[in-house]
Amino acid sequence: MQDYYPFDKVEEKWLRRWENSNLDKTGTDPDKENYYVLEMFPYPSGNLHMGHVRVYSIGDVVARYKRMEGYNVLHPMGWDAFGLPAENAAIKHGNIHPKEWTWKNIAHMKEQMKAMGLSYDWDREVTTASKDYYKWTQWFFAKMFARDLAYRKESTVNWCPSCETVLANEQVVNEGCERCGTEVEPRELEQWFLKITEYADRLLDDFKELDNWPEKVKTMQKNWIGRSEGTRINFPLKDLDEHLEVFTTRPDTLYGATYMVLAPEHPLVSELTEGSEKEEEVKEFIAKVKKQKEEERTSAESEKLGIFTGAYAVNPVNDKEIPIYIANYVLMSYGTGAIMAVPAHDQRDFDFARKYDIPVKAVIQPEDIEDKLKGSEMEEAYADDGYLINSDQYNGLSVKEAFAKMAEDFSEAGFAKVETNYRLRDWLISRQRYWGAPIPIVYCDDCGAVAVPEEDLPVELPHDVEFSPSGESPLKKVDDFVNTSCPQCGGPAQRETDTMDTFVDSSWYFLRYTDANNEQKAFAKDKADKWFPVDQYIGGIEHAILHLLYSRFFTKVVHDMGMAEAVEPFTNWLAQGMVLKDGAKMSKSKGNVVDPKDILEEYGADTARLFILFASPPEKDLEWSNKGVEGANRFLNRVWRYITDNIELIKNEEAEIKPAELDKDAKKLYRIMHSSIKKVSEDIGQRLNFNTAISAIMELTNEVYSYLNDREEAEINSALLRTAAENTLLLLAPFAPFLSEELWERIGYEESIHLASWPEYNQSALEKDEITIVIQINGKVREKINVDADISEEEVKEKVMAEEKVQSYLEGSELIKTIYVPSKLVNLVIK
RNA sequence: GCGAAAGUGGCGGAAUUGGCAGACGCGCUAGAUUUAGGAUCUAGUGGGUAAUCCCCGUGUGGGUUCGAGUCCCACCUUUCGCACCA
Numbered sequence: 068m069q070d071y072y073p074f075d076k077v078e079e080k081w082l083r084r085w086e087n088s089n090l091d092k093t094g095t096d097p098d099k100e101n102y103y104v105l106e107m108f109p110y111p112s113g114n115l116h117m118g119h120v121r122v123y124s125i126g127d128v129v130a131r132y133k134r135m136e137g138y139n140v141l142h143p144m145g146w147d148a149f150g151l152p153a154e155n156a157a158i159k160h161g162n163i164h165p166k167e168w169t170w171k172n173i174a175h176m177k178e179q180m181k182a183m184g185l186s187y188d189w190d191r192e193v194t195t196a197s198k199d200y201y202k203w204t205q206w207f208f209a210k211m212f213a214r215d216l217a218y219r220k221e222s223t224v225n226w227c228p229s230c231e232t233v234l235a236n237e238q239v240v241n242e243g244c245e246r247c248g249t250e251v252e253p254r255e256l257e258q259w260f261l262k263i264t265e266y267a268d269r270l271l272d273d274f275k276e277l278d279n280w281p282e283k284v285k286t287m288q289k290n291w292i293g294r295s296e297g298t299r300i301n302f303p304l305k306d307l308d309e310h311l312e313v314f315t316t317r318p319d320t321l322y323g324a325t326y327m328v329l330a331p332e333h334p335l336v337s338e339l340t341e342g343s344e345k346e347e348e349v350k351e352f353i354a355k356v357k358k359q360k361e362e363e364r365t366s367a368e369s370e371k372l373g374i375f376t377g378a379y380a381v382n383p384v385n386d387k388e389i390p391i392y393i394a395n396y397v398l399m400s401y402g403t404g405a406i407m408a409v410p411a412h413d414q415r416d417f418d419f420a421r422k423y424d425i426p427v428k429a430v431i432q433p434e435d436i437e438d439k440l441k442g443s444e445m446e447e448a449y450a451d452d453g454y455l456i457n458s459d460q461y462n463g464l465s466v467k468e469a470f471a472k473m474a475e476d477f478s479e480a481g482f483a484k485v486e487t488n489y490r491l492r493d494w495l496i497s498r499q500r501y502w503g504a505p506i507p508i509v510y511c512d513d514c515g516a517v518a519v520p521e522e523d524l525p526v527e528l529p530h531d532v533e534f535s536p537s538g539e540s541p542l543k544k545v546d547d548f549v550n551t552s553c554p555q556c557g558g559p560a561q562r563e564t565d566t567m568d569t570f571v572d573s574s575w576y577f578l579r580y581t582d583a584n585n586e587q588k589a590f591a592k593d594k595a596d597k598w599f600p601v602d603q604y605i606g607g608i609e610h611a612i613l614h615l616l617y618s619r620f621f622t623k624v625v626h627d628m629g630m631a632e633a634v635e636p637f638t639n640w641l642a643q644g645m646v647l648k649d650g651a652k653m654s655k656s657k658g659n660v661v662d663p664k665d666i667l668e669e670y671g672a673d674t675a676r677l678f679i680l681f682a683s684p685p686e687k688d689l690e691w692s693n694k695g696v697e698g699a700n701r702f703l704n705r706v707w708r709y710i711t712d713n714i715e716l717i718k719n720e721e722a723e724i725k726p727a728e729l730d731k732d733a734k735k736l737y738r739i740m741h742s743s744i745k746k747v748s749e750d751i752g753q754r755l756n757f758n759t760a761i762s763a764i765m766e767l768t769n770e771v772y773s774y775l776n777d778r779e780e781a782e783i784n785s786a787l788l789r790t791a792a793e794n795t796l797l798l799l800a801p802f803a804p805f806l807s808e809e810l811w812e813r814i815g816y817e818e819s820i821h822l823a824s825w826p827e828y829n830q831s832a833l834e835k836d837e838i839t840i841v842i843q844i845n846g847k848v849r850e851k852i853n854v855d856a857d858i859s860e861e862e863v864k865e866k867v868m869a870e871e872k873v874q875s876y877l878e879g880s881e882l883i884k885t886i887y888v889p890s891k892l893v894n895l896v897i898k
Numbered sequence: 899g900c901g902a903a904a905g906u907g908g909c910g911g912a913a914u915u916g917g918c919a920g921a922c923g924c925g926c927u928a929g930a931u932u933u934a935g936g937a938u939c940u941a942g943u944g945g946g947u948a949a950u951c952c953c954c955g956u957g958u959g960g961g962u963u964c965g966a967g968u969c970c971c972a973c974c975u976u977u978c979g980c981a982c983c984a
Contacts, residue, residue: 401983490983694924762922841918846965848918886964892917896964
């Protein structure tokens with residue numbers, strides 16, 4: 068009789084029953100340890116895609132496993148619900164409001180998640196676009212404003228002409244908008260910033276708490292923050308009563324500075340050249356650089372171009388005159404926008420000096436070369452360690468010694484100071500779009516910018532707004548919203564009309580989950596500390612800088628506010644790979660999308676989960692395979708079939724297994740059962756390698772089949788069969804929650820399998836009576852013998868030497884050496 | 899250009915500590931069952947070979963070792979990150 072797992076009926080049945088159960092609720096047992104597993108919440112676009120299926124399946128396996136292991140588990144879900152797509156959809160479809168669109172999508176995706184069998188505690192659902200949530204996002208902004216961590220400043224910012232809003236530096240990728248790819252334009256605007264730079268050092272230093280983060284991601288963040296320690300040095304100008312300030316990480320090479328360079332945008336440029344014979348030439352050059360910058364923006368090795376200004380600076384250590392150039396390779400946005408150039412020890416300066424025939428003066432001598440470096444003969448810059456030459460009293464010092472000594476001396480002499488520079492810029496959070504949390508600031512003629520007090524929060528986003536993008540916030544046109552009174556003096560005032568970057572919303576949602584329904588606070592400290600930091604965070608690598616850096620910053624601010632103990636939000640982070648089809652990311656334009664809905668309809672949720680976890684380790688990209696899906700389905704049917712076929716035998720069995728009485732095949736099944744438990748436990752619990760965990764369950768199932776195939780029903784050890792079936796279901800429960808639950812009930816349990824304890828393996832059951840010893844001759848496998856497990860080294864060697872094949876190899880050769888690896892192999896070295 | 903990761907059958911992948919390469923799955927071959935197909939069950943499946951012997955085999959070339967997918971050196975390819983940050 069053929070029997071198939073009727074997934075549709077089973078899923079319907081258990082979805083209904085689970086709905087009224089407390090299975091997925093956050094654990095509260097004071098005797099258990101707490102565990103917080105979290106997947107990045109989705110943007111509610113309307114439908115789950117395969118990427119969602121993958122990340123949420125991973126998280127669900129961890130959550131279910133940890134529950135069975137005896138932890139209180141917090142496994143929540145929510146919606147990153149503010150953002151442009153809602154507005155764009157509303158604009159595209161005409162008569163639907165972003166709010167309506169968002170809430171409709173949320174309802175649908177929530178149903179899809181439930182259908183997937185994902186075990187979330189929906190009592191803690193968080194939606195960033197709901198008033199209950201964004202009230203606290205605004206509250207955090209106001210608190211930061213009070214702590215001087217939020218400020219308004221006019222500066223050059225990145226403008227996306229397609230999204231019609233400004234963007235943070237982190238949201239500009241290859242000079243394009245992170246969302247739509249459109250090339251960004253610089254604009255001078257007054258905008259709100261969060262002072263993430265104040266946390267730059269802590270964001271770097273606290274990586275020591277994050278041993279388990281992927282090295283790659285830490286490197287990316289380190290690069291992004293870009294800390295460099297150096298010295299700010301003042302060079303007097305020759306004919307002007309002014310100074311030229313430069314930042315350098317190599318104060319030890321000051322004696323080797325043979326020219327200075329200003330960025331074309333540097334304010335001193337006009338002062339130095341105005342009225343001079345060089346003025347016209349310099350202006351032409353700057354115009355050329357500006358034009359070139361746009362045209363050759365993407366070229367990797369753009370040529371270094373420069374021009375002499377005719378002006379000179381004076382080296383403060385030896386009063387030598389140094390010519391000042393303007394060049395395209397110095398940027399106004401970093402350091403002071405000016406450098407001292409040391410061509411002998413910096414490759415860029417070296418290239419430039421050779422091109423414009425500027426002297427090269429070596430001041431660092433490599434230890435391992437006898438001849439003194441000569442600037443005129445060098446072929447490339449020498450940037451490594453060595454000792455100082457041509458540097459007066461500093462000669463002979465190592466680079467490290469000289470760095471410290473010179474920085475100190477120069478500071479005392481008053482023309483330099485030690486300084487650390489960062490690449491990181493403050494986080495621009497103003498957005499000129501509608502669907503976001505209004506920045507809770509009121510402008511009063513008398514009091515200036517005033518934060519909206521807590522009792523007046525939230526500043527509600529008005530509903531009826533003409534929100535087509537216009538380059539200005541749509542809220543500007545809503546008089547009721549704009550006109551208000553000053554919270555401080557009561558006088559007439561206007562509200563800030565920009566909304567916040569959606570990355571602000573998602574920078575603290577993981578804390579809200581710990582106390583999601585608190586109406587008095589963002590979250591209570593005791594609740595936060597009970598769960599936070601997140602033990603295991605799972606999400607896409609695309610957030611390596613953006614969301615993860617912002618969240619780390621927020622967590623540190625929260626800590627400083629005394630609201631939580633943790634200084635880092637995510638103890639472990641798993642970056643899951645993409646889901647590909649035909650070697651490419653699934654996308655509508657490529658027409659290679661597989662809709663999870665279709666897979667669920669044809670094979671059911673358990674098959675979908677099982678396939679996506681089996682096909683590849685989680686951090687690697689996964690190639691979608693319809694055949695692979697069928698394979699996963701086939702395996703579930705194999706489990707279903709052997710248990711239902713033998714249901715009477717299994718159901719009625721109550722006896723315990725007596726390992727000593729098992730026959731040979733039974734013993735093998737018994738052993739594999741225990742080794743599977745061990746393997747699956749380690750693979751889920753420690754390695755997060757679900758593909759090999761599943762293969763271990765398959766091996767167990769295969770072994771059950773081979774046990775059953777070899778004997779008549781009367782010969783089946785039903786206690787063993789029952790235990791094997793139970794363990795198979797327990798191991799499978801995190802992966803295939805529906806099938807395991809149904810069969811668990813059928814074999815006689817009344818309580819859910821998801822409340823059962825994770826099985827334990829028995830070390831003694833793993834040990835074999837008989838082991839296989841590999842015999843190698845000169846490292847090549849030539850024979851294998853089976854011996855008793857407790858055999859001595861001498862006995863093994865005796866047996867090996869007695870082997871016919873070994874004898875034939877030994878004939879006419881000399882045995883030089885015998886290597887014995889206990890329980891594994893014997894290697895005979897012969898000549 | 900710099901840095902990191904990866905490269906294993908026809909395919910996805912396994913080998914966690916230097917010790918039987920290819921677990922598990924897909925595909926394929928044969929058999930059983932079936933009117934037939936599908937499904938299922940059984941056996942086989944890295945290449946060469948009649949073969950269970952033997953030879954070859956983890957991107958390429960060297961090295962260390964009794965023994966290397968695993969360690970070291972050089973190179974090739976792919977992916978990712980950084981790319982004038984003074």
